[in-house]
Amino acid sequence: MPEPQLCDISVPGRRGMRYPAVDVPKSELPAGLVREELPLPEISEVDVVRHFTRLSQLNYAIDLGMYPLGSCTMKYNPKVNEDAARLSGFALIHPLQPVDTVQGALALMYELQEMLKEIGGFPAVSLQPAAGAHGELTGVLIIRAYHRDRGDTQRKKILIPDSAHGTNPATSAMAGMEVVQLPSDARGNIDLEALRSHCDERLAGLMLTNPNTLGLFEENILEITEMVHAAGGLVYGDGANMNALLGIARPGDLGIDVLHYNLHKTFSTPHGGGGPGSGPVGVSELLADFLPAPVVTIVEEGDEEIPPLYGYSTPAKSIGRVKAFYGHFGMFVRAYTYIRMYGPDGLRKVSEHAVLNANYLRVLLKDTYRVPYDRVCMHEFVAEGRWADAPDIHALDVAKRLMDFDFHPPTNYFPLIVPEALMIEPTETESKETLDAFAAAMLRIAEEARNNPDILHSAPHQTPVGRLDEVKAAKELVLCCGVSAPAI
């Protein structure tokens, strides 16, 4: 039975929370500005708790099972992270406190900047961006500001491979740049000839995801970054796939000029059902002066007895502020905890095992699910959910049927260059047994596709709800409780 909505369980006169009486003389309320009605629900605490607990039980989550979700890196979120971020010295500090009352917070942010610099191979980092797409916007605005600072105002062209995430072109457009799509070659790399043909005096930069969204390491990476640099452009690295590179290669070493990290993918901060993310940006020396303001710096060096004094500074040619305050501090605490618990050798093991797991699954599945770019992959690979002898079956059917086996489906229909794509990223936190069980489910579904296609078409069967009427949702647009709005 569907869970009722809050407005359904509201009963006039019920209370969930009581506050102390006003302990000061009351003042007159502002005439003409007081609202007459506050149409919020009236629910007891027990009912609120049961409502949301029951809702939680309708969700799939990492704590329940594997998410082989390509490009999203759904790894286990350590519980200690949650305790760390809730320490009162972190959770209960105000962003505008004098810096000498929050030296611990600044020290942690400074150290996290240092760690991210080292891991990515960049001389400067800003923690401010709130998510991956926000980091992208920051990065593209930095590229734009760099060219303008040099008088190159005509450099507006941003090259984006056809395999890229949709945020790349959306971000470039939002920053006032012109988007040019680049094709991939037969091995899944960027087509070098196409790239060369766009390397001219209008080139602002290239947005590159490496490993790309096919899960392949860009084999010509050094040639690509050299070519773009020679033409006066800059290379933006989308850090969505950084989980393949920890201690394996540093993007800065490979010629990437600016990169966003996803603390919610690579560094284990939780996805939270769609956010909050955190998307710090690392840049090369050329771009350090353009970072968003403020960045955490050491104001006075310390010595053996006295810790350094931390403060804020504004980079000389900063693009400005990209959000209020300093970024998602609560996520910084979690990422710091994670990096400290792994250390340098552990981080390399993270990526090694992420890649080991992906290749193991690729080999288990590739004879049944066509892998169009079949070479050693990094942390993910892309297979096709289609067969000539099961013409009515689509990737979507495979994805939906997987839910009946208690797995979250892989990312599907992305990247756009692979038909019926199933993009599989197991992450390092899944055991061999789990991978084997996932592969077994996938193989069984492939058999069903031929022998019992209806069970796929009507899947999922074991979930709280079945396939939804998405057309009805978009047409009727019921977007809030008790209100049925007309379609426009």
Add this chain to the structure above:
Amino acid sequence: MFIPHTEADRAAMLEKIGVQDIQELFEAVPEKFRFPELQLEQAATEMEIMQELDEIASANFSVRDLICFLGAGAYNHYIPSVVDSIIRRGEFYTAYTPYQPEISQGTLQAIFEYQSLITALTGMDVSNASHYDGATAVAEAVNMAYAQFRGKRNKMVLSPGLHPHYRQTVHTYVQGTPVYVVGDRPEELNNGPDGLNKYLDADTALVVVQYPDFLGRVYDFTDLANQVHHAGALLAVAVNPIALGLLKPPGEFGADIVTGEGQPLGIPLSYGGPYLGIFATRQQYVRKMAGRLVGETIDNRGQRAYVLTLTAREQHIRREKATSNICTNQGLIALAATVYMSILGKHGLREVAELCYHKAHYAAKKIAEIPGFSLGSEAPFFHEFGVRCPLPVSEINEHLLEYGILGGYDLGQDYPQLKDHMLLAFTEMNSQEDIDLLVDSLSEMVTEASHA
């Protein structure tokens, strides 16, 4: 730790793949740069890291250690236990974005309820699933207004009473576009809503005001809304959601967009983030609004169910033609706000708002009685107000800190004419005793200064 592989697992997996060792999987990486030695501290165990973090955290003075009268966009409110106990459920916080509705009904219904509560609170028709924070929500309003007029109106008017960080963020966002920003001149801070009329013309796309404004002042924007609409432009109102427990919602003023910083709704201060960007608008603009949106529908078994809808507006479909590049929302934080609004409900939110209001007004009266101090404005205010001080704000704050008080925000940083003006905020967390201590400490300073 979080990598479960045994030696035997690894051997079996490598054999299946057909390679000798894990290193062989990385041959596509240029050898020269392969396997860098990262200069990081060696690994710590859970026990060690918690000790380390305890030490770092204890180097901060929290609002549990200090009495907090600092606001300026982030507020110290009581968070009912229910809120954290719900958002700490693994089923919520370790879930992914609800792209697969069959196994994400919990997240989807929670967002739907968030949308419902935000529309009720703001008096608007539709709310999205949230933006990053109050600042980026305003930037998205600018983005939406730009998209609405398709480049035919490029002027955005920002009130000087809009939070300085919000204004700065808008300037950053629009730097690559034809949009230009006017109105945010500190010296026009006291011109009131009417002061913005002069910026209205055929090129004006949007006017953004704050309610209560950065200085805590409350204005009726009905006339402004009429003027703005007369000029063919849109009005956006950036709100403090707690104030809407008491004050007329912007929907009643005729606002076209309501944005806001949702942090006061049960979100810890957490040194500035993660917070919550509220964004609501009128039905007619829903397709121009950025961000995720959850709609009600039915499943193939005839049950009521929820799904992300109008996704065709978003970047993963429209790519460079999308209104915004926004991808995530603040999922878990929106859930916290939803639980907070549910548990407080109609009566609780009104009570919190009134507690804030009365305490602030009590404090204002007391502080204005101290020789040398006076209120910065005569306008009605909610729970925050500017005070002209006889000494530099930094000196006052240092003194207050000795009494365990976290003083106010130095307004001179953003408004040169408000040198020696302090912005003080009051919430249900401040008892009369706390406020009296603040007043006594300030009085004492004046006495000391006059004797010095």
